[in-house]
Amino acid sequence: MKNKKFAIGLYDDEDVLKSGITSIQNKGQEIFDVYTPYPVHGLENVFFVPRSRLPIAAFCFGCLGLSLAFLMMWYMITYDWPMDIGGKPNFPVVSFIPVCFEWTVLFASFGMGFTFFMANRLIPFSTPRIMDERATDDRFVVAIEVNENNESSVADLIRQSGAVEVKYKTF
Amino acid sequence: MHESIIRKPLVTGTPDMHTVTEDVCRPVENAPSKAWWIGFTLAFAGFILWLVSFGYTAWVGLGAWGLNKTVGWAWDITNFVWWVGIGHAGTLISAVLLLFRQSWRNSINRSAEAMTIFAVICAATYILAHMGRPWLAYWAFPLPNQFGSLWVNFNSPLIWDVFAISTYFSVSCLFWFVGLLPDIATVRDRATGVRKQVYSALSLGWTSSARSWIRFESISLILSGISTPLVLSVHTIVSFDFATSVIPGWHTTIFPPYFVAGAIFSGFAMVQTLLLVARVVLKLENYITMYHIELMNIIILVTGSIVGVAYLTELFIAWYSGVEYEQYAFLNRVSGPYWWAYWIMMTCNVISPQLMWFKKLRTSLVFTFIISIVVNIGMWFERFVIIVTSLHRDYLPSSWAMFTPTVVDVGLYVGSIGLFFTLFLLFIRFLPSVAMAEVKLLLKHSSEEAKAKAKKHGHATHHPVEGNVVIATTATIKKGESNEE
Numbered sequence: 001m002k003n004k005k006f007a008i009g010l011y012d013d014e015d016v017l018k019s020g021i022t023s024i025q026n027k028g029q030e031i032f033d034v035y036t037p038y039p040v041h042g043l044e045n046v047f048f049v050p051r052s053r054l055p056i057a058a059f060c061f062g063c064l065g066l067s068l069a070f071l072m073m074w075y076m077i078t079y080d081w082p083m084d085i086g087g088k089p090n091f092p093v094v095s096f097i098p099v100c101f102e103w104t105v106l107f108a109s110f111g112m113g114f115t116f117f118m119a120n121r122l123i124p125f126s127t128p129r130i131m132d133e134r135a136t137d138d139r140f141v142v143a144i145e146v147n148e149n150n151e152s153s154v155a156d157l158i159r160q161s162g163a164v165e166v167k168y169k170t171f
Numbered sequence: 172m173h174e175s176i177i178r179k180p181l182v183t184g185t186p187d188m189h190t191v192t193e194d195v196c197r198p199v200e201n202a203p204s205k206a207w208w209i210g211f212t213l214a215f216a217g218f219i220l221w222l223v224s225f226g227y228t229a230w231v232g233l234g235a236w237g238l239n240k241t242v243g244w245a246w247d248i249t250n251f252v253w254w255v256g257i258g259h260a261g262t263l264i265s266a267v268l269l270l271f272r273q274s275w276r277n278s279i280n281r282s283a284e285a286m287t288i289f290a291v292i293c294a295a296t297y298i299l300a301h302m303g304r305p306w307l308a309y310w311a312f313p314l315p316n317q318f319g320s321l322w323v324n325f326n327s328p329l330i331w332d333v334f335a336i337s338t339y340f341s342v343s344c345l346f347w348f349v350g351l352l353p354d355i356a357t358v359r360d361r362a363t364g365v366r367k368q369v370y371s372a373l374s375l376g377w378t379s380s381a382r383s384w385i386r387f388e389s390i391s392l393i394l395s396g397i398s399t400p401l402v403l404s405v406h407t408i409v410s411f412d413f414a415t416s417v418i419p420g421w422h423t424t425i426f427p428p429y430f431v432a433g434a435i436f437s438g439f440a441m442v443q444t445l446l447l448v449a450r451v452v453l454k455l456e457n458y459i460t461m462y463h464i465e466l467m468n469i470i471i472l473v474t475g476s477i478v479g480v481a482y483l484t485e486l487f488i489a490w491y492s493g494v495e496y497e498q499y500a501f502l503n504r505v506s507g508p509y510w511w512a513y514w515i516m517m518t519c520n521v522i523s524p525q526l527m528w529f530k531k532l533r534t535s536l537v538f539t540f541i542i543s544i545v546v547n548i549g550m551w552f553e554r555f556v557i558i559v560t561s562l563h564r565d566y567l568p569s570s571w572a573m574f575t576p577t578v579v580d581v582g583l584y585v586g587s588i589g590l591f592f593t594l595f596l597l598f599i600r601f602l603p604s605v606a607m608a609e610v611k612l613l614l615k616h617s618s619e620e621a622k623a624k625a626k627k628h629g630h631a632t633h634h635p636v637e638g639n640v641v642i643a644t645t646a647t648i649k650k651g652e653s654n655e656e
Contacts, residue, residue, distance in 0.1 A: 014615060037188060037606040039384040040351075049381050053388035058397070076313055076322035085324055098331040098408055105401045109342045109394060113349065116390045120383045122352070122375035133360040135379050136190035136353065138611075153422040 005034060007146045008131050009158035010139040010165040014040045017140040020161035021046045024142070027110050027157055032143045035135035054119075055113055061111025062104045069103035070096060129171050139165075176626060180619035181275050188611045192357060195605045198453050199358055203600055206452050209243055211596045217589015223583035232470065233303045235579040241572040242562045246580045247301040248412075249554040250587060253437070254294035255336070255409055256430070256550060257588075258343075260438020261287025262402040265346060265397035273616060275466055277609035278458040281354075282449060282599070283442050284347045289594040290441070291340045293587045298336070300583065311343040328411035335408040339401060352377045352389070354603040360650020375622045406431045420500035420561030423488070429481035433550060436474035436520070438466050440546035447540050449599065458605055461534055468533040471546065475524025480554075482521060500561055508573060509560045512552050 011017040017040070024031060025046075031082040043049075073096050077083060091149050117123070135141040142163070146154050155166045186194065198204075203211075228235045238245055261283040268276035297306040310316075311333045313323050323330050356377040359370035377383065410426035443464065450459040489501040504513045523545050527533045564571045596606065615621060 034381040035379050036381065036384065037357075037379065038612040039388050040430035041612075043381055044385065047381055049385050052386045054386055054389045055393055058393045064452075073325045074311065077325050081319060081322055083322075083324065085326060088326055092326055095326045097413075098328075098404065099325060099334045101400075101404055102331075102334040104395050105342060106338040108397055109345055112393060113345045114348065114384055114391060117375065120377075120386055122377060124372050124375055126376035128378045130360065130378065136360045136377075137192045166529040 001114075005146050005151065005168060005170045006131065006143045006168055007086040007151060007154045007158060008167050009142040009144075009163035011119055011142070011162060012139060012164050014043075014140060017142070018043065018046050020158075020163060021142060023161045024136065024144070027146060029154060029157055032145045033131075035131055035141040035143070037136055037138060037140070040140070055114060057115040058108045058112040061115075062108035064111070065103040065105070065107025066100050068107070069100045073099060083085070093141060131169060132167075176622045178520065178617070179462045180617060180622050181278070181460070181462065181613050182457060182610065182618035182620075183460050184619045185456055186614070186618070188614060191607055191610050191614070192361075194277050194455065194457070195354075195464045195603045195607045195610075196358060196361060198599055199601060199603060200361070204452065207596060210313075210592065214589050214592035214596055215629075217586050218593045219586075219589075220582050221296075221590050224579050224586050225296065227579055228300055228583065235577065237576045237580055239572050239573055239574070241565055241570050242574040244301075244558050244562065245574050246555075246576055246584060247297045249551065249558055250584055251294050251297035251301075252409055252430075252554045252558075253551050254290045254552075254587070254591075256299070256406065256434035256437045257441045257547075258287040258290035258339075258432070258438065258581060259293065259363075259402055259406060259434035260442050261285070261290075262339075262343060262346075262398050263438065264442070265350070266398035266402065269391065269395040270399060274613055275463055277613055278455075278465075278605050279446060280609070281347075281350065281606045282297055282341060282445060282604050284343065284350070285595065285598045285602075286344050286441060286445060287603075288340070288347060290438075291336065291343065293591050295336065295340070296587060296590070297583075298333075328408060328415050332334070332407045332412060333404045339373075342343065342394070342398060342401060344412055346391075346398060349387070349394070351602060353379055353608040354606060357607055358603060380584065403431055406434045418561055418565075419494070419496040420504070420557065422497075423485065425481055425484055425488070428479065429485075432474045432477035432481065433553060436471060436478055437547055437550035438584055439474070440543040440550070441469050443471070443539055443543035444547070445595065447536060447543070449604065453599065453604060454481055455605060458610055461536075464539055465530075465534050465537070467597070468527050468539060468542075470540070472524050472527035472533075475520060475527075475546070479521035479524075482517065493527045496566070499564075503557055503564055507560065507564070509556065509563070512556050515634055516526025516549055516552040516556050519545045520553060541571065 009020070011020055019035065021031060032049060034043065036043070078091045098162060115133070131143045132141050142158065144154050144158070151168065158166050236247070264276050264283040265280040299308055302308055311323065311330065354372060355370055355374040358377060359367060359374045407427040407430070410430035413421035414423060414426040416422060431626055446459050450456050486501055489497045523542055526542070532538045559574050564575055
């Protein structure tokens with residue numbers, strides 16, 4: 001795999017980060033990604049990130065759980081072996097409600113959870129691109145992909161946008 | 172995001188983002204203190220006691236307990252319901268308070284969720300133990316078997332309980348782990364050597380990119396949305412274990428809401444017990460402030476009052492129903508041989524939380540700590556009263572009996588507290604006990620420092636009218652908002 005070189009700008013404030021991103025983008029420079037120590041609210045207004053589709057996944061998995069639970073109980077105590085317990089009906093839909101609910105929640109949570117892990121490439125022992133280790137501590141990090149021709153101009157651009165530090169990293 | 176400066180700050184002192192990281196990572200990155208070792212030794216001794224008691228019960232059978240023909244459920248189910256109830260506060264803090272945008276939850280949700288998971292583990296040990304033959308526990312699951320297949324009975328609330336508790340446990344673990352990812356990544360980025368490799372694997376390669384945060388916020392919100400009905404369903408189903416029976420004293424429709432309120436009540440008391448100690452030992456006073464403690468005390472007051480109303484309603488309905496068995500069951504609770512248990516319950520759960528009306532008391536650390544212990548004692552007695560006093564005098568007076576716990580009963584109970592604290596102390600040793608990312612989110616707007624700065628810039632005027640109230644005029648608030656954008 002070809003190595004990629006990134007110019008990395010470190011900011012110390014979320015508002016400076018937001019205005020910095022806007023000023024970089026106004027110069028026509030594309031930003032690779034932004035890394036923040038906490039979810040910065042309103043960041044999506046300046047750095048476009050598509051709306052998450054995890055709720056759709058959760059809904060679909062929830063429906064799956066509900067159907068599976070209902071089918072399982074119907075199969076077991078209505079179809080496969082109808083038991084006479086105190087003369088109660090063999091198809092007790094009301095008694096199915098708690099287990100149907102629990103499995104809806106279980107499948108929705110874990111279905112969405114694994115979708116979340118897959119979408120974010122969260123895999124044990126994976127080696128992520130860590131642009132700067134302070135991105136999980138106290139710095140807001142902007143990464144821009146560069147080549148030999150534009151690296152110094154991009155670094156100037158980042159510096160002018162309010163970054164406290166600029167560096168390069170190659171992966 | 173605009174935060175009113177008349178709200179109390181959620182972070183005191185002057186920590187910046189790096190200080191938060193340092194403060195929270197300190198117990199994880201350094202050798203444990205003497206206090207930790209003392210606590211861990213005691214807790215581990217409790218855990219050994221639990222192992223011995225559990226092993227003895229499994230070896231000998233349920234004859235090791237004080238059960239008899241009349242009282243077939245006693246300390247086992249009392250402890251089970253007690254632990255499950257304690258677990259509920261964690262989910263309430265992490266899920267319900269997130270839905271209501273209560274940002275004071277940010278600094279306590281991590282440890283409260285950990286408490287949930289460990290409390291449910293303790294509860295689950297009683298499900299196993301009370302089966303008598305714990306190695307046959309899988310019979311509770313709907314698995315194909317050599318009897319035909321003879322499936323489990325889905326009409327039974329005990330089977331619903333199997334599904335409810337197992338779902339609750341798994342979903343709580345997932346919620347906790349997802350929330351931990353960014354903080355484990357922080358520890359990973361600061362660590363070296365073997366520790367780096369371990370935390371690297373645990374963090375699953377979290378990069379804190381903009382896209383992953385959007386997904387993170389989305390999954391947190393949806394998990395909260397579905398955990399809220401889940402937590403309500405869990406204690407509702409636990410109460411069905413009693414309410415769907417035909418035992419006087421158990422067969423009441425008030426049980427589901429009353430159990431849920433009691434669960435939150437006891438859970439918050441346990442959160443207080445843990446955090447009051449943890450904030451001092453781990454030096455987290457700037458993040459778990461007096462304001463947090465006061466708010467939790469108010470929740471204890473509200474839920475304690477609901478529980479009080481439920482007790483009185485039960486008594487009234489027993490009399491009003493005109494059913495003599497029901498009437499006797501309650502007369503027996505109040506004035507029978509177990510009267511002392513009933514009145515301990517009443518004093519601890521109904522009277523003691525009412526003291527929280529006094530601001531001086533609910534902002535006192537010592538008083539809060541005492542009440543948190545008192546409430547947990549009271550809530551244990553509530554379950555004991557419901558279970559044992561309803562059973563010990565059944566329809567046939569010749570089979571009336573008393574319940575006396577054996578040493579194994581006591582060992583299993585005290586031991587489970589040891590198991591709980593062993594797990595909790597390991598947690599604060601190896602994982603960040605405060606959600607760092609979520610606390611950093613508060614610094615810019617909700618910290619004492621930010622509020623002081625806002626005041627200094629003339630966004631509000633300070634009138635010494637009632638103690639320390641800060642009054643902002645409409646004009647200044649508007650000015651503050653326009654500056655925000």
